[in-house]
Amino acid sequence: xxxxxxxxxxxxxxxxxxxxxxxxxxxxxxxxxxxxxxxxxxxxxxxxxxxxxxxxxxxxxxxxxxxxxxxxxxxxxxxxxxxxxxxxxxxxxxxxxxxxxxxxxxxxxxxxxxxxxxxxxxxxxxxxxxxxxxxxxxxxxxxxxxxxxxxxxxxxxxxxxxxxxxxxxxxxxxxxxxxxxxxxxxxxxxxxxxxxxxxxxxxxxxxxxxxxxxxxxxxxxxxxxxxxxxxxxxxx
Amino acid sequence: xxxxxxxxxxxxxxxxxxxxxxxxxxxxxxxxxxxxxxxxxxxxxxxxxxxxxxxxxxxxxxxxxxxxxxxxxxxxxxxxxxxxxxxxxxxxxxxxxxxxxxxxxxxxxxxxxxxxxxxxxxxxxxxxxxxxxxxxxxxxxxxxxxxxxxxxxxxxxxxxxxxxxxxxxxxxxxxxxxxxxxxxxxxxxxxxxxxxxxxxxxxxxxxxxxxxxxxxxxxxxxxxxxxxxxxxxxxxxxxxxxxxxxxxxxxxxxxxxxxxxxxxxxxxxxxxxxxxxxxxxxxxxxxxxxxxxxxxxxxxxxxxxxxxxxxxxxxxxxxxxxxxxxxxxxxxxxxxxxxxxxxxxxxxxxxxxxxxxxxx
Amino acid sequence: xxxxxxxxxxxxxxxxxxxxxxxxxxxxxxxxxxxxxxxxxxxxxxxxxxxxxxxxxxxxxxxxxxxxxxxxxxxxxxxxxxxxxxxxxxxxxxxxxxxxxxxxxxxxxxxxxxxxxxxxxxxxxxxxxxxxxxxxxxxxxxxxxxxxxxxxxxxxxxxxxxxxxxxxxxxxxxxxxxxxxxxxxxxxxxxxxxxxxxxxxxxxxxxxxxxxxxxxxxxxxxxxxxxx
Numbered sequence: 001x002x003x004x005x006x007x008x009x010x011x012x013x014x015x016x017x018x019x020x021x022x023x024x025x026x027x028x029x030x031x032x033x034x035x036x037x038x039x040x041x042x043x044x045x046x047x048x049x050x051x052x053x054x055x056x057x058x059x060x061x062x063x064x065x066x067x068x069x070x071x072x073x074x075x076x077x078x079x080x081x082x083x084x085x086x087x088x089x090x091x092x093x094x095x096x097x098x099x100x101x102x103x104x105x106x107x108x109x110x111x112x113x114x115x116x117x118x119x120x121x122x123x124x125x126x127x128x129x130x131x132x133x134x135x136x137x138x139x140x141x142x143x144x145x146x147x148x149x150x151x152x153x154x155x156x157x158x159x160x161x162x163x164x165x166x167x168x169x170x171x172x173x174x175x176x177x178x179x180x181x182x183x184x185x186x187x188x189x190x191x192x193x194x195x196x197x198x199x200x201x202x203x204x205x206x207x208x209x210x211x212x213x214x215x216x217x218x219x220x221x222x223x224x225x226x227x228x229x230x231x232x233x234x235x236x
Numbered sequence: 237x238x239x240x241x242x243x244x245x246x247x248x249x250x251x252x253x254x255x256x257x258x259x260x261x262x263x264x265x266x267x268x269x270x271x272x273x274x275x276x277x278x279x280x281x282x283x284x285x286x287x288x289x290x291x292x293x294x295x296x297x298x299x300x301x302x303x304x305x306x307x308x309x310x311x312x313x314x315x316x317x318x319x320x321x322x323x324x325x326x327x328x329x330x331x332x333x334x335x336x337x338x339x340x341x342x343x344x345x346x347x348x349x350x351x352x353x354x355x356x357x358x359x360x361x362x363x364x365x366x367x368x369x370x371x372x373x374x375x376x377x378x379x380x381x382x383x384x385x386x387x388x389x390x391x392x393x394x395x396x397x398x399x400x401x402x403x404x405x406x407x408x409x410x411x412x413x414x415x416x417x418x419x420x421x422x423x424x425x426x427x428x429x430x431x432x433x434x435x436x437x438x439x440x441x442x443x444x445x446x447x448x449x450x451x452x453x454x455x456x457x458x459x460x461x462x463x464x465x466x467x468x469x470x471x472x473x474x475x476x477x478x479x480x481x482x483x484x485x486x487x488x489x490x491x492x493x494x495x496x497x498x499x500x501x502x503x504x505x506x507x508x509x510x511x512x513x514x515x516x517x518x519x520x521x522x523x524x525x526x527x528x529x530x531x532x533x534x535x536x537x538x539x540x541x542x543x544x545x546x547x548x549x550x551x552x553x554x555x556x557x558x559x560x561x562x563x564x565x566x567x568x569x570x571x572x573x574x575x576x577x578x579x580x581x582x583x584x585x586x587x588x589x590x591x592x593x594x595x596x
Numbered sequence: 597x598x599x600x601x602x603x604x605x606x607x608x609x610x611x612x613x614x615x616x617x618x619x620x621x622x623x624x625x626x627x628x629x630x631x632x633x634x635x636x637x638x639x640x641x642x643x644x645x646x647x648x649x650x651x652x653x654x655x656x657x658x659x660x661x662x663x664x665x666x667x668x669x670x671x672x673x674x675x676x677x678x679x680x681x682x683x684x685x686x687x688x689x690x691x692x693x694x695x696x697x698x699x700x701x702x703x704x705x706x707x708x709x710x711x712x713x714x715x716x717x718x719x720x721x722x723x724x725x726x727x728x729x730x731x732x733x734x735x736x737x738x739x740x741x742x743x744x745x746x747x748x749x750x751x752x753x754x755x756x757x758x759x760x761x762x763x764x765x766x767x768x769x770x771x772x773x774x775x776x777x778x779x780x781x782x783x784x785x786x787x788x789x790x791x792x793x794x795x796x797x798x799x800x801x802x803x804x805x806x807x808x809x810x811x812x813x814x815x816x817x818x819x820x821x822x823x824x
Contacts, residue, residue, distance in 0.1 A: 033754070034753070035725075035753040035754070035755055035756070036723055036724055036725065036751075036752075036753050036756070037723060038753075048435060049435075050431065050434065050435070070437060073435050073436070073437065074437065076435075078431075078432065078435055080428060080431050080432065082428050083428070084427065084428035084429050084431050084432050085429065085432070086429055087427070098432070098436065101433070101436035101437065101438050102436055102437060103437065132634065132635040132636055133635050134634065134635065143432070144432075159750075159751055160750050160751060160779075161635075161779070162633070162634030162635055162637075162779045162819075163632070163634070163779060163780075163781045163815070163816055163819050164634060164816075164819040164820065165634070167816050167819070167820065188752070188753050188754055188757070189782065190754065190782075191782070224754070227754060228754060228755060228758055231754065231755045232755065238689055238692070239689060239690060239692065241689075242685075242686055242689035242690060245686075246675060246678060246682075246686055249675075249677055249678055249682065250675075250677050253677040253718070254677055
């Protein structure tokens with residue numbers, strides 16, 4: 001569903017991504033792990049078509065991100081790393097705005113994210129600024145899926161939100177996977193990474209490993225041990 | 237003492253390292269010095285004059301004195317007094333003199349009718365006095381006197397509000413249409429909402445137009461109540477076409493918004509957008525548009541700078557349409573300037589919009 | 597004297613909202629207690645009361661005599677336009693530390709956290725992990741006996757979270773009592789005891805291992821139980 005071939009990216013003389021090549025299968029969840037500055041957000045910008053200035057080829061749903069932006073934008077939903085909705089609009093107004101911008105109704109809320117929407121619906125008249133971090137993230141997910149995308153990209157969706165909201169978000173993502181949605185999310189939580197079908201480790205713009213959690217943790221080691229060991233060795 | 241000095245040193249670091257504070261603390265006084273220092277003056281630098289001589293060759297010496305008097309700029313010779321009002325509208329003169337045959341009882345064979353454009357009420361003395369002196373100095377001989385009448389055009393009551401109302405409209409439209417609009421554009425970028433917005437099927441041009449509409453409507457409300465207040469409270473009527481007047485104000489609002497769009501889409505923070513609008517649009521327009529002091533009272537260099545600002549063209553066009561009753565043709569240069577400047581700003585903003593807007 | 601902090605039936609009301617309700621806790625020398633809970637659970641209000649930024653409505657807390665309090669806020673409290681070294685100097689002066697003590701502490705933290713290479717870098721240009729460690733060092737500059745850390749690991753990646761927790765444990769080993777508020781359940785196992793707060797009150801208290809066992813092996817169940 002997402003195929004990257006030799007993706008490299010420079011910001012001036014600084015190289016942010018080094019020749020990344022990977023494939024994300026349809027209907028799978030891929031977790032991206034890496035230190036801050038590893039290149040995760042840069043890669044999301046490329047996949048979501050926000051950035052076309054890179055070397056290599058990125059295909060999303062079979063479309064080239066440089067040539068078929070609008071087709072890809074209809075297929076993908078994106079939850080950015082920082083809260084990116086309208087704080088002074090209510091929950092319902094935010095949802096309606098994005099539904100109208102995509103030219104669709106709100107049906108997807110009940111079809112794709114019923115669990116999340118049902119916990120949000122009681123706050124429909126509240127402004128987004130009045131919501132807790134967890135609720136805002138749920139709202140962002142609803143707005144990102146209102147147009148029924150087949151690919152969902154989430155940049156650290158669980159950072160800074162309470163444990164319960166984090167759990168609820170994950171239940172929804174697992175349910176979306178059951179519906180055949182392809183999900184790529186970056187996270188700092190290894191327990192989340194372990195629940196994914198595949199884990200991608202990025203470090204300083206390089207793809208270090210990309211495999212199932214099981215293959216990445218031989219013996220009794222935990223993902224945390226494996227990654228910390230790796231990150232510490234490169235940090236020196 | 238140590239604590240006080242510690243905090244003071246920290247503040248100094250902020251001032252020196254923070255570009256925005258540096259700009260306000262050092263560049264703003266310089267800007268005020270230049271604009272206020274040069275712009276504010278009650279001395280008229282130049283008087284553009286029209287002369288209609290119906291007294292014949294005997295008045296030539298007077299005409300020469302007038303053409304050579306200090307500060308005279310353009311001189312337009314009229315064939316008859318009936319052309320005076322047309323000349324004000326067409327030639328942009330600030331005063332006209334009709335020299336005609338003298339009256340009985342005076343020892344000088346001509347009389348003078350001076351017409352002054354009083355749509356900028358503070359102009360009057362600065363125009364009347366030099367002309368009066370020039371006429372008197374041309375009438376050689378003791379006790380030489382001539383009938384001399386003055387007519388105040390466009391503002392017979394010398395109502396000072398004639399100068400202030402267009403200025404107030406200009407300020408309000410710059411605040412609403414440029415400053416607040418630029419913050420609105422910038423806010424989306426700063427808050428990150430532009431990222432999600434740019435991923436929807438809405439193209440940049442549709443986003444921009446959607447954002448313009450409410451601000452434009454608000455600016456029209458401001459224009460409407462200011463017209464109402466001008467007429468009912470200050471007694472200032474509109475001598476020209478009301479429709480042209482309203483559309484001209486709306487055009488200025490559009491132009492101001494395009495400048496706001498340009499600033500908002502290129503600045504990285506609201507503070508930067510606000511400072512740029514304040515420094516480079518609001519303050520220069522305040523002093524160089526002709527609202528506070530006539531542009532003709534400024535040094536030549538400042539007059540050229542003034543003509544680059546939308547405020548100057550707005551005030552000139554406003555005075556022409558509202559006070560002098562001029563039409564579309566006479567105000568075409570101002571209309572064209574505002575339209576072209578607005579469109580250029582729009583195109584540059586849009587070119588950078590899609591590339592920059594999503595990068596938050 | 598091992599007891600550093602005693603909180604007894606602390607309450608805080610904002611209008612009709614009880615932000616903290618009947619909260620009681622003790623903190624010993626060298627103990628790390630984690631306060632967990634959702635946003636709005638009352639964690640920040642509790643910490644603000646202890647450091648004196650807000651007055652309790654009722655209840656009391658007793659801090660050991662001669663106790664110095666260090667605080668690290670969510671936003672780090674660093675002066676962005678100042679460099680790392682200048683931040684040390686600024687806070688050293690604000691704490692009115694004698695020169696010798698200041699130099700000793702400063703150099704100790706610089707060496708411990710390997711800050712030598714970026715002493716002249718403005719803090720607003722530092723990556724989050726380094727900022728966090730700098731903020732932690734500054735909260736310890738005046739050798740506090742009680743440290744209050746408000747969501748210190750928020751936004752940090754795995755490696756930097758580990759580094760910060762190592763720094764916290766080192767501080768505890770030196771005898772500093774530490775209260776950490778966080779909503780990262782992963783942080784629980786770095787704490788000696790944990791408090792789960794909800795709607796301003798304590799829902800659970802104990803060692804992370806005991807609480808996890810009570811919650812069927814996963815601490816998240818503590819939160820889910822409340823939902824059910």
